[in-house]
Amino acid sequence: MALRRYLLSIPIFAFIFIVQESVVTQLRVPFGGFSLLLIFTLIWAAMSTPEIGALTGFGAGILMDLSQSSPGPMGHWTLVLILAGYTVAFLGYGDDNIRANPINIVFITTIGVVASQFVFLLLGLLLGQEIGSTSHILFLLAGSAFWTAIISPLLLKVISFTHSNVFGTRSLL
C-alpha cells in the first residue's frame, strides 16, 4: 500500500527535477546557490517512515545522478541520498515533537543537506574526483546551509500538504 502510494510521488519528484534543471540553475544567486531537489527530498523524507525515506532518497538520487552537472558516476548521489533519506526519516519517526515542529524539520533538513553534500564529497574523494580548495568547499557548504534555511520554511507547508495527500495521512504541520 505504502509502496503504491510512493509511486504516486514519482511525478512530483520528476517535476521538481525539471524545475531544478531548467529554472533554478538559471538563477545566479550568491554563495553558490541551492538544490531544490535535495531540499525537497529531505523534507519529504523527514515526514515519512524510514523505508519510504530511503526509497525517496533512492528515487531522488537517481534523478540527481541524471543531472548533467553531476560529476560522479551514476549511483553516486543515489547512495548518498538513500542514507540521508533513511537517517532523516529515522530521526523523526514516531516522535511528534520533532515531526510536528516546523523549526525542527527545517533544522534537520539544513543539517541533512550539508551532511549529504559532505558525504558526497568524501565518496567522490574515494572515487578519485578532484574537489578543489578547502576554503571554496567550506564557502559552498555554508552557502548551501544558508539557502536551505531560507528556502525550507517557504516549501514546508506545500510539501506537508502534498505529502499528506499522497500518503493519505494527516498533516502534522
Added chain:
Amino acid sequence: MRYGGDNRGRLLIIVLIVTSLFLITLDLRGVAVIDGVRTGTQTALTPVQKLGSWAVKPFRNFVSDVTHLGRTQNQINNLKAENEKLRTRLQNRKIADAQLTQLKSVLDLAGTAEYKVVSARVISQGSSTSFTQTVSIDAGTSSGITQNMTVISGFGLVGVVKAAYANSALVQLASDPAFRIGVRIAGTQQIGILSGQGTRKGVLQLLDNTTQVKVGDVLLARGSQNGRPFVPGAPIGEVTSVDNSPGAVSQTAEVKFFANFSTLGVVAVVVSNPKSDPRDALVPPKPRPTPLPTVTVYASPDTATASQSPSPTKPSPTKPSPSKSSATR
C-alpha cells in the same frame, strides 16, 4: 526515535544500497546503457532548459542585484522614472547588445587565431551542489560539436566540452577543480600546468624550477595534439602573485582568468584546429593610461595690480609673462 525497524525494512535498505553500488560499478566500468540514459535525459531536458532560460531571463540576476542594492540605488531611481514598456524594451535591447558585444569579441579572437568556431549561448549553469563548475550551451553534435573541444569567449579560454548531446553540450569551466591545462608564458615561452581552484583564480605550477615567473605575465594554452582538447595560443589569464617559498619543489603562481565565468552569455566552440600556431598573437594588449588633459592658466600681474589699486593709467596689453601658474586637472 522509537523506530526499531523490521526484517523487511532492513532488507529494503540493503537492496537499495546494493543497487546504488551496482550502478556505480556499472558506470565506472563504462557500460553504455548508463551513458545512454544520461544522454537521453539531457536530450529531453534541453528544450525545457531553453524555455526556462527564456522565462527566467528578465529576473536572472534578481538575487545578486538585491545584494548590491546600495551600489545600484541611483540606477534604480533613474529607471523608476521610465515607464514599464520602455524599461522592458531597454532591458531586452541591453541583453541583445551584451550578447552581440560578446559574440563580436569572441569572433575577433577566433579570427585573429584563425580558429574555426561555432558560437553558442549559455543556457544554464551547473549546480554548485556537486562542487563542479560547468555550463550548458545550446549547440551540440548537430552543430558539429563533440567531446574535448576548446571553448572560448571574447576574453580567452572558457573551458572544454565535457559531453556533447544532440542540441546542447556540457562545458567544464577552467575554474573547475578537476580542470588541468598545459600552458606557456607569453614571451618567455616557459611551460607549466594550470589547475582550476573553484574560483576565478587558478594555480600555475612551472615545470622548470630554475625559470622565473613574474606578476603580469600572460598565460596561453600550449595546445594539444590535433588541437584537442586544447587549441594552441588561446589566452587564459594573467599572473597575479608568485609563490617564492624557499625550498619549494616547483615554482607556483596564482593566475586570474581573463574570462569572467559568472557573466558568460555567448561563447564559441573551436571545431577545427588552426593551420598554424598563433604563437603570442592573442596576448591582450596592456591597458594604456589615459593622458590627463593639462590646463594652463596665465595670470597677468598688471591686471591683478589694476584690480587691487585702481589708477588712471592705461593697463598694458596682456601678454605671457614669466610669472605664470599652471593647474593640472
